[in-house]
Amino acid sequence: MSELSIEQPAIVGNGLVVGYQDHTAIGHSDFTIPLGGITAIIGPNGSGKSTLLSAIAGLIEPQSGTILFPAAGGARPRISYVLQSTKVNDTLPVTVREVVTMGRYADAGRFRRLGPDDRKAVDTAMKRTNIESI
Numbered sequence: 348m349s350e351l352s353i354e355q356p357a358i359v360g361n362g363l364v365v366g367y368q369d370h371t372a373i374g375h376s377d378f379t380i381p382l383g384g385i386t387a388i389i390g391p392n393g394s395g396k397s398t399l400l401s402a403i404a405g406l407i408e409p410q411s412g413t414i415l416f417p418a419a420g421g422a423r424p425r426i427s428y429v430l431q432s433t434k435v436n437d438t439l440p441v442t443v444r445e446v447v448t449m450g451r452y453a454d455a456g457r458f459r460r461l462g463p464d465d466r467k468a469v470d471t472a473m474k475r476t477n478i479e480s481i
Contacts, residue, residue, distance in 0.1 A: 355417045358378075358414065359415045363377070364376075365399065366398075373398055375412070382418045400428060429450055447473055447478075448465070448469050450469075450472070
């Protein structure tokens with residue numbers, strides 16, 4: 348893989364249309380997500396935010412258009428994605444730390460235990476988002 352440059356965009360969507368069967372969730376859209384920054388995807392419930400993230404993660408195939416990853420040499424990088432839920436199953440209680448830790452599983456690979464670098468990344472993410480006391 349080529350070396351990453353902040354001058355390259357991380358993700359570029361061109362003419363993207365995403366939906367489910369006969370329902371279009373995201374109409375023809377063009378966007379660029381910069382590398383090395385923070386990007387907020389905002390909108391009301393049902394506006395396509397989760398659908399867009401699912402398409403970027405490769406969980407949903409676009410109906411048309413493309414999603415490109417210039418900073419990763421064009422190949423889809425390994426993406427960790429934690430879905431929002433309004434209710435966690437009461438029989439499976441999880442802590443905020445455990446949910447944040449799930450974001451490290453993609454880098455861990457099969458059967459590898461998370462190590463000190465992973466714990467540090469979780470601590471950093473929680474501190475950065477000001478949720479370390481939750």
